[in-house]
Each structure stands twice: as structure tokens, then as C-alpha cells.
Amino acid sequence: MSRLVAISNRTAVDPKARAGGLAVAVWESLKATGGLWFGWSGDIVEEGPRSNTLHAHYDEGVEFLLTDLTQEEHDGYYLNYANRVIWPVFHYRIDLAWFDRDAFTVYAAVNQRIARQVEPRLRNGDIVWVHDYHFLLMADGLRNAGWEGPIGFFLHIPFPAPEVFAALPEHHWIARAMCAYDVVGFQAERDRYNFIQYLIEECGGEDLGDGRVQAFDHTLTVKAYPIGIDxxxxxxxxxxxxxxxxxxxxxxxxxxxxxxxxxxxxxxxxxxxxxxxxxxxxxxxxxxxxxxxxxxxxxxxxxxxxxxxxxxxxxxxxxxxxxxxxxxxxxxxxxxxxxxxxxxxxxxxxxxxxxxxxxxxxxxxxxxxxxxxxxxxxxxxxxxxxxxxxxxxxxxxxxxxxxxxxxxxxxxxxxxxxxxxxxxxxxxxxxxxxxxxxxQDVSWWREKFLADLAPGGLS
Incomplete structure (x- = not known):
């Protein structure tokens, strides 16, 4: 049976956190496949051996593998890049963005580090589903680490118009990394359109129709999958x-x-x-x-x-x-x-x-x-x-x-x-x-995305 492997900044390791949102979206498939969920533990530690340690928890057949962040990683990856650059720019607030090359360097390094920790835990047949703006570069990291299986990505926030996205000094780097995914999903049609237009206008991409796009010598599926609720x-x-x-x-x-x-x-x-x-x-x-x-x-x-x-x-x-x-x-x-x-x-x-x-x-x-x-x-x-x-x-x-x-x-x-x-x-x-x-509830959303990522299903 194919396992679902979820990667997100925070997980539902606490059962109380499973009442809504991302947890409801992936929990049933994780349980059904004996899946894994990777994410941040919520702890900030000193640089050293513990900062590269994965903490394992098990619940209802799901394995949680959690990593700590050092203070430098937390500040650069989480606070200064994810929340002070990507979040405002993707919400059309360039005026509030705090552009800092060093912060992006840390953001990229955390994506690569976690990818290197995840890849050895993957098995043939696994389906990897990455969530949200914290891990735009994750597929690129997993490919560099040697993973050749399917990787999907879902962005829970808007994707901005091409000229707004291009305000990011690292926009070309990010776009190339996103094209290492097999399926990229957005909440709304206008987000899907914005991403495809950017690839065409800035990267020489080609819209092949039926949701398929070719860019950076890779063909990926790009669609809108509006998320629902229970x-x-x-x-x-x-x-x-x-x-x-x-x-x-x-x-x-x-x-x-x-x-x-x-x-x-x-x-x-x-x-x-x-x-x-x-x-x-x-x-x-x-x-x-x-x-x-x-x-x-x-x-x-x-x-x-x-x-x-x-x-x-x-x-x-x-x-x-x-x-x-x-x-x-x-x-x-x-x-x-x-x-x-x-x-x-x-x-x-x-x-x-x-x-x-x-x-x-x-x-x-x-x-x-x-x-x-x-x-x-x-x-x-x-x-x-x-x-x-x-x-x-x-x-x-x-x-x-x-x-x-x-x-x-x-x-x-x-x-x-x-x-x-x-x-x-x-x-x-x-x-x-x-x-x-x-x-169009949360089960419909999950099944619609996974049908494109794993056409043969998870079993």
C-alpha cells in the first residue's frame, strides 16, 4: 500500500489540534495508509546535535517526525522570510515586506535540511504531499537528496499576480524550485492563473492545457483545488x-x-x-x-x-x-x-x-x-x-x-x-x-488533489 507522507511547518501531533484546517484535510488518509507527518516541533534549541534530531511520536497508526529549529533558523526561516517576506508579498502588501538576503539563505537552508532528514525515511511507492509557503523549496531539496517519487504541493494562501511575485528578489529561484513538484495546487482559479502567467512571462514556460505546464524542463500539473471543511x-x-x-x-x-x-x-x-x-x-x-x-x-x-x-x-x-x-x-x-x-x-x-x-x-x-x-x-x-x-x-x-x-x-x-x-x-x-x-467538502478536496498526484490511488 502506498503511504501518504505529509510535510508542513506545524503538525497535529496534539489530538486537540485535529478539529479543523490542515489536520482534517490529511488525517484520514494518513491513518488509512499508516502515513508519516513531518514538521517543526515548536521548540527552539541551541545549535548542536539536538538541532538535527527527529523526535518520533505515534498516534492511531500515524508516525509524527518532528524537528527542532535553532534560534537562527527560527528567526531567518520562520519570522523573517516566511512571515515578513512571503506572507506580505503573497497578500499584495509589498510595502510591508522586509527583504533580507540573509533571511532567504536561512529559509533555503532549512528547506534543504528538512528534505535531507525526510528522504531517508521514504520508501518506494510513497506519496509526498507538502503544504504551504514555508516549504516552497521542499521538492527541490528532496530531488537533490535523491527522491524520484511523486511530490505534490498545496499553497493555502494566495499566489500573487506575476508583477507582484517578481518583487521578490529570489522569485526566479523560488519558481524553479516549485517546478520540481509534480502537482502544484492553489485555492482559487486566479491563483492558478497568476502562477502559470508568471511561468510563461518570466520563465519561458508553456501552458500545455488540461492543467499541465512545462517549465524548467519539467512538466507539472497546476490546478485550483478549493479546500473545504468537515x-x-x-x-x-x-x-x-x-x-x-x-x-x-x-x-x-x-x-x-x-x-x-x-x-x-x-x-x-x-x-x-x-x-x-x-x-x-x-x-x-x-x-x-x-x-x-x-x-x-x-x-x-x-x-x-x-x-x-x-x-x-x-x-x-x-x-x-x-x-x-x-x-x-x-x-x-x-x-x-x-x-x-x-x-x-x-x-x-x-x-x-x-x-x-x-x-x-x-x-x-x-x-x-x-x-x-x-x-x-x-x-x-x-x-x-x-x-x-x-x-x-x-x-x-x-x-x-x-x-x-x-x-x-x-x-x-x-x-x-x-x-x-x-x-x-x-x-x-x-x-x-x-x-x-x-x-465540495474537505474529503472532496483531498480526493481531488490526490487523484492528480497519485492517479492509481493510495492503495
Whole structure:
């Protein structure tokens, strides 16, 4: 039987981490094939023998092999290149990128080191599936180490337009390394198009049709594979005891007011300042919403050591304070801004009772929050999803209210339209959103990708 071997920056070695995202996506195939999962342990160690040691863990037939990072590797590979160069550039924020050749040198070295650690553990027939922007160079490293078997790569974030990608001083190096993969997958058609256009315009590549591209003397498959969620699992989460408790807790403050909810990691790609400004415009332009609508924004902090994220936190604190100062009353907080984490079940309970779900990133690979919001809704009285045209999910979820997140008046008008939408229209839109979310769930995504990477299957 062919084994699936997954490589990603972080793994689901902790069973609690398997409720969503990447873990759900690959876990069943890893279990079914007695697979391996390589990644970072989360530990930072001194340079020495331990820094090249793999730590093994086993769970449900899956072997986890984890490597530590030295401080130099963590700073160069993870903080300074992956998160301060690739992340902003791929999200069209070249102005926030911190270009540093030394950081790329460390990034490339970590990709090569981990490839050298992985390759001896591979067997004939294995299927290697690499995930996300931390390991753009991994296939090149594995090929250099001697691996000739199939390697697939899936990018969970957007891939930028050719002229934006070319802003990376190392863009040609990265593109050549990515062409060592057999299958490269993106969240959305526009990401796939951007990558192919770059290869054609900058590298002399050729689009062979049917998803095949030739570049750097290699033919690879390049397609969009929009990732899904465990749709039925999220329905169950929305009706769990924890979900009921969370809904009851916020219900004590809502009263008869309509709940508008947003849930996003604290990141400049999520468009949170623009969203807060749109909330202010809502209360400015639609006086009938004052005192009758409560907006809750849940935003767990992330990457708190990066300066841009610290500045974002300050900006959001100021905007929330101004909105509540301008519009709040003794018995009404217009915008409840919670910079902390909640469990999957608690969020599902909040989604279930929300009249409007706000998912308005400035740029996003997919954004699974919108799909979770859809699946949590009560089919007899569903809420309305407002979705940014720049989220990958907008290609699938056309029955949401699609908005330009930069146009705060447009977003405010969409919120008002959602709050006043008839039950018939809400149900029509929700059914179509539900159907595609169920049909194209996480299992569909996994099988679609692996069918191209391993045409004979994993068995």
C-alpha cells in the first residue's frame, strides 16, 4: 500500500489540534495508509546535535517526525522570510515586506535540511504531499537528496499576480524550485492563473492545457483545488453543549438585537480596520440600526513579535473605542471586540444565532470561516453571509453578498441589506451556499488533489 507522507511547518501531533484546517484535510488518509507527518516541533534549541534530531511520536497508526529549529533558523526561516517576506508579498502588501538576503539563505537552508532528514525515511511507492509557503523549496531539496517519487504541493494562501511575485528578489529561484513538484495546487482559479502567467512571462514556460505546464524542463500539473471543511462535523459542533452555552452567554447581552459576527485571526490581510470603519458607516448611514444591532468581532492575536501586528492591535483598539464612544449607550455596546480565542464549538454556537456573518479580507487564499458560518445556520431562519470578492471562497460561494472590502460604504450597505432581507431570499441563498459547501467538502478536496498526484490511488 502506498503511504501518504505529509510535510508542513506545524503538525497535529496534539489530538486537540485535529478539529479543523490542515489536520482534517490529511488525517484520514494518513491513518488509512499508516502515513508519516513531518514538521517543526515548536521548540527552539541551541545549535548542536539536538538541532538535527527527529523526535518520533505515534498516534492511531500515524508516525509524527518532528524537528527542532535553532534560534537562527527560527528567526531567518520562520519570522523573517516566511512571515515578513512571503506572507506580505503573497497578500499584495509589498510595502510591508522586509527583504533580507540573509533571511532567504536561512529559509533555503532549512528547506534543504528538512528534505535531507525526510528522504531517508521514504520508501518506494510513497506519496509526498507538502503544504504551504514555508516549504516552497521542499521538492527541490528532496530531488537533490535523491527522491524520484511523486511530490505534490498545496499553497493555502494566495499566489500573487506575476508583477507582484517578481518583487521578490529570489522569485526566479523560488519558481524553479516549485517546478520540481509534480502537482502544484492553489485555492482559487486566479491563483492558478497568476502562477502559470508568471511561468510563461518570466520563465519561458508553456501552458500545455488540461492543467499541465512545462517549465524548467519539467512538466507539472497546476490546478485550483478549493479546500473545504468537515461540513457535517461543523453542523454537529453548532448543536453541541458548548455551542449552546456560548449562544446563551452572548444572548444575555443581545436581548432582541440582531448579531453581526466576524471571526478572524489578527492579521493585516483580514481587512479588520476597514471592517470596523464599515461598522461605523453602518451606524452613520442607517440610524434604524442604532441600538438594534450588535456587532461582535473575535480576533485572536497572532505573531505578536512582528511589529506590523503590534501596530494593527493598537489601531483596532482605537477604532473600537471610537465607535463605542460615538454610538454606545448605557445598555448597548455597538461593537464587542474580543482579542482572544474561542473553541470551535463556541464559535459554531455564535455563528448559529448570528443574523450576519462578516468575512471581508483584503486578500485570502480561501477563508474557511465563511463555510463554517453557512453550515452553522438554522435552515428555517438562516443568516446572511457577506463575503469579500478577494477571498478565494468567493469563486464558489456566489450566493453570498459579495463586497469590495476597501469600499466601506458598500460593506455598510451590504450589512443593512442582509439585516432587512426577506426570509425567502435568505433561505434561497443559504440553500445554495450549503449545497456547494457540503458537496465540495474537505474529503472532496483531498480526493481531488490526490487523484492528480497519485492517479492509481493510495492503495
Amino acid at each position: 461540513a457535517q462535523g461543523f453542523v454537529e459542533a453548532a448543536h453541541s453543549d458548548k455551542a449552546d452555552e456560548a449562544a446563551q452567554r452572548i444572548g444575555q447581552f443581545l436581548g432582541q438585537r440582531d448579531l453581526v459576527i466576524g471571526v478572524d485571526r489578527m492579521d493585516y490581510s483580514k481587512g479588520l480596520p476597514q471592517r470596523f470603519e464599515a461598522v461605523g458607516r453602518l451606524f452613520d448611514n442607517f440610524p434604524d440600526t442604532r441600538g438594534k444591532v450588535s456587532v461582535t468581532q473575535i480576533t485572536p492575536p497572532s505573531r505578536s513579535k512582528v511589529e506590523e501586528y503590534q501596530e494593527l492591535r493598537v489601531e483596532l483598539d482605537q477604532l473600537a473605542g471610537r465607535i463605542n464612544g460615538d454610538y454606545g449607550d448605557l445598555d448597548w455596546i455597538p461593537l464587542r471586540y474580543l482579542a482572544r480565542s474561542y473553541t470551535r464549538e463556541e464559535l459554531a454556537g455564535l455563528f448559529r444565532i448570528a443574523r450576519v456573518g462578516l468575512v471581508t479580507p483584503l486578500r485570502d487564499g480561501m477563508n474557511l470561516v465563511c463555510k463554517e458560518f453557512v453550515m452553522a445556520q438554522d435552515e428555517n431562519d438562516p443568516g446572511v453571509l457577506i463575503l469579500s470578492e478577494f477571498a478565494g471562497a468567493a469563486e464558489q460561494l456566489q450566493d453570498a453578498l459579495i463586497v469590495n472590502p476597501h469600499d466601506t460604504d458598500d460593506v455598510a450597505e451590504a450589512i443593512h441589506a442582509a439585516l432587512t432581507m426577506s426570509l425567502d431570499e435568505r433561505q434561497r441563498r443559504w440553500r445554495r451556499l450549503r449545497d456547494i459547501t457540503v458537496e
